[in-house]
Amino acid sequence: MILSTLQKKKYTFSLGLKLPPYLDSKHLQQAATIINAYSKMVRYVASINTIGNALSVDPVSEAPFISSNNGLAGLSGPAVKYTALANVRQMRNHLDAAIDVVGVGGIETGEDAFLFLLCGATAVQVGTCHWKEGPKCFDRICDELKAIMAEKGYSKVDDIKGKLKAWSKEGAALTRAAKKKQQAEEEEEEANKTDAAQEKKDEDYSLKMMNNILMVVIVALLAQRYGLYEYLGLE
Template identity: 75%
Template sequence: LETTVGGIPLPSCVYNASGPRTGASTALAKIAASKAGAVLTKSATIEKQTGNPQPRVWHSDDDIASMNSEGLPNSGIDYYLSKTTIDETMEGCTTTKPYLVSISGKTLADNLEMLDRIAKQINDGEKRIAGVELNLACPNVIGKPIIAYDFDQMRDILDTIAKKKYTFVLGLKLPPYLDSKHLQEAASIINEYSDMVRYVVCINTIGNALSIDPISEMPYISANNGLAGLSGPAAKFTALANVRQMRQQLKSEIDVIGVGGIQSGEDAFLFLLCGASAVQVGTCHWIEGPKCFDRIVDELQQILQKKGYSSASDCIGKL
């Protein structure tokens, strides 16, 4: 099940999505100790923040759909870069797996400041930070558009970052594109920066969803007038389409990571067929806990063996 993401070797092609159960080293350590192929932090902002008011998450009774409007609660970038946090996270890890940092600044200046801090930490000797996932897809910051839907802003951000000539591996977390022309436009912009952007992650939650409690006649989510990001199995089919089209549109040197509704080895296999080099698990991790990684990895292994694939890489893009 080994794979590479942006040139980073992973012992398994299944790992966690940024978000659920990733805010503190105690939670990250459980991911590191599992069969997950990497450890990805919560999306960090410059300062610690508590996020939106509760209730801000909801799961349907059948677990087909989940929603969240968390507002990026996190411990602040310096926490995720600290030697102590990384030590505590990786101490129970029995295999060599990468530690990846997700960031989601409120402004371009915030993102540049965090990227500078990451570069400094690596240059100062913290070589365990293998790469950075820049979140251009968060729909839960109230009053702000999703960056990756604003193509002029997206190009400006990538252009500014490119001038900094960072040496670490950089990936982009993207929102779902529901129009193929929009997806093609996003891919064409990313292709202009293929020497800098080494991978993309498709998809973040599907924004602008609403769940309502028929008893109280109120939204289940309190923030943002009840509007939230949709995740879980309900998002899988949109995610599969985005992964397949991104793989078709992007230059071959840019890897695609699939995320959205994965809760079984079969789900992971479908994303590999669509061209994903690896997959992330979010909502299922949220509901089931870190043991989901062991189960999904084992199930995927069995599917590959049953179908006669000698490795995960053999089935990538075979759809």
């Protein structure tokens, strides 16, 4: 209704729309059809807003974590990431190419940003993570994204944007191999840690023994110096 009013009044500015999460693909498609009818006016959509009507309960106080609205509020952060990825992916598929999709929902790392770009986002928004970590999260996320791109040989965002591949046996095999490699690396790291801890233990023990021997030698020398052996009849 707002869009049709604006169009009738022949406003010329561009609009960005913040979209709710659609939990049913049909609803998402219907929303995209409506938005496409205003493609001259709508420049981008940001998908998704929080998932409404969530309740977080504190086991210590046995009460809701937040005071307002009987503790009911919108859900954000990592818990909404998969819904957000699905919405971004489908919105990108249904919307006119001229309308950009900004991905938002649970983005905390460069890898998260990478996934949203693959699903067709032109840009990403970071909400909850910024609230928890502060503005330094932006540089960190950018650096992590750059590192992933460099490792995979991508030089620009357009190399990734909307390039989500179809599931394949070859892809799944790559994932299994990568997991196996990571597991082996973690096991090696754990073994190195154990070796280092044992080495430190051995070193500490040797040092203690040397200290004890030194003490015995010093006591023996002092005893000799002050004639203790003679006094005790040991010489």
